[in-house]
Amino acid sequence: MNLDMINRRGLVLLGCGKMGSAMLEGWLGQGLRPEATWVIDPHPSDWLKGVAANGLTLNDGMPDAPAVVLIAVKPQMMGAALPQIAGFGGGDTLIVTVAAGTTIATYEAAFGAGTHIVRAMPNTPAAVGRGITAITGNAVTTPADLDLAEALLSAVGQVVRLEGEHQMDAVTAVSGSGPAYVFHLIEALAAAGEAEGLPAELAMQLARATVTGAGELAHRAPETAEQLRINVTSPGGTTAAALSVLMEPDTGFPALLRRAVKAAADRGRSLGK
Structure with missing residues (x-):
């Protein structure tokens, strides 16, 4: 994975539970610089605190225009979490979400319809690098956006692309659950x-x-x-x-x-x- 752009502009990870930690560990192993990474998590693990000691920014400010904001919070926490990053909407920051049950329309309402949004459904074998993730984008998402999302999510397993969001509930039922x-x-x-x-x-x-x-x-x-x-x-x-x-x-x-x-x-x- 080519991380040059992300290392230059930064990556924000909102939520670092089991799934977020698995992805972050994969990215760091593939060359993501801790100094280019911002994590927002109210209950950071000891592992995450250790990464923060090596340069990752934890719960303290964010870059102006990161390359990617990845949302990995539970759906029930979305209402409180999204306002923290709503300012990244409308620009060239790619929003990637791995939260279940939250539609692209919900994110467009929060960030603005012109925001590049990729919705993804990973599964728990991602924790051992053997997950499979399905992705789909909104109307303004470009092939380059999908390529970037696929490169990030492939850090924890296979990635497949859907015809559209209408297939996401079936994917959730088969591979997510x-x-x-x-x-x-x-x-x-x-x-x-x-x-x-x-x-x-x-x-x-x-x-x-x-x-x-x-x-x-x-x-x-x-x-x-x-x-x-x-x-x-x-x-x-x-x-x-x-x-x-x-x-x-x-x-x-x-x-x-x-x-x-x-x-x-x-x-x-x-x-x-």
């Missing part, structure tokens, strides 16, 4: 192992290793997920017996996940109103 579904799968798989007679600790060890290992295989393998499933399923075997339950059209995974993802997407739509 999706890690929780996987964690619950681990819980449920471990509980099922216990029900078959395994000690709780062993069942959880097996479930965690199985899900994380299968995920890594899906990440590395050239085959599709469907083919990987077929590869491990012998006709008439134990896996086939389990899949006959999991793939049952009305009560199995497909129907259950359709309902779950729809519920999450519907909730995202209601939060955005």
